[in-house]
Amino acid sequence: MEENMLKELDSRLLDNHIISKDISSVYFGGGTPSLASVKFISKALEIISIYKKIKPTIEITVEVNPEDVSPDYLLKLKNMGVNRLSMGIQTFSDSYLAISNRAHNSEQAKAALFYAADAGFQNVSTDLMYGFPQQSIGEALDDLEVMIAMGITHFSAYALTVEPNTVLQHWINTKKILAPDEDLQAEAFFAIRDLAQKRGFIQYEISNFGLPGQFSKHNTGYWQGKLYLGIGPSAHSFDGFRTRRWNIANNQVYNKKVKNGEVFFEEEMLSDTQRINEIIMLGLRTIEGISLEKLKEISDDSLLETVLDKIEKLNPDYFNINNDTISLNKQHWFHADGIAAELFF
Helix, strand or coil: HHHHHHHHHHHHCCCCCHCCCCCCCEECCCHHHHHCHHHHHHHHHHHHHHHHCCCCCEEEEEECCCCCCCEEEEEEEEHHHCCEEEEEEEEECCCCCCCCCCCCCCHHHHHHHHHHHHCCCCCCEEEEECCCCCCCCHHHHHHHHHHHHCCCEEEEEEEECCCCCHHHHHHCCCCCCCCCCCCHHHHHHHHHHHHHHCCEEEEEEEEEEEECCCCHHHHHHCCCCCCCCCCCCEEEECCCCCCEEEEEECCCHHHHHHHCCCCCCEEEECCHHHHEEEEEEHHEEEEEECEEEHHHHHHHHHHHHHHHHHHHHHHHHHECCCCCCCEHHHHHHHHHHHHHHHHHC
């Protein structure tokens, strides 16, 4: 698998459109990221450096599962230039970890953060999950306080959701546990936001909080609609304007096709309407808001008038509007996706 992913990376970087662009981040994640060998990560960075100068300012992140990391593994990552970790901790409650079907326990989560500090990582992001059945807001805030006390610089906060055909859905259907309370989840969302702000974190996207200077460059690129290149099974790529590409999900088929030089991906060309809706959806999730310049690149001034008409009919008090952007007032961020849907074309 790793050999074929490196082969794909090498071939993709030869693309004239890609090689002409500067890079701001490299991200190793998805699937079971902690199982990526040190050798693979080192070789991938080596290949990238052939085509691009890896400057000290480039954010190089490895996503890790707490149960997989060791002091030796993290030290090797640090020594090869990885400068950011993303840990899927979720919570320090073992009972809530079981509900979310996580493989680690609370002690492993705390140990992983200690290992990261010992290895010298100064930029560590965690996932914080809230809104578990019968979880108090105080418990969610306690989780965040522990993460902050252990030196994180960034976190992503997500409400527990019940996906179809999962163990969690079965437990709820059979009355083993209660369904998450959406009103309580909304209260927890605002309580987390307020505590984060008191501790110096900035909510720069609905679910993402960072200390000043520690916003995720990688995720910010997604929200701003910039070019990104995905390598490996199921990986997605975007050319920064219209073309979206995704690789075959099946590992065995992916390996076979890459090895044989066959087509291992699908592509689609986004329509004007799809691009406009995407810019609206992603923009309303961030403090930067919807870029009017990007909208004008796709359509004429009549489009902006239509958007403003939709806002007026919906509720102009929800928004901040200036010459360059349209942003959503933060008190309405919890419902941003639903509001964005009202503005879609």
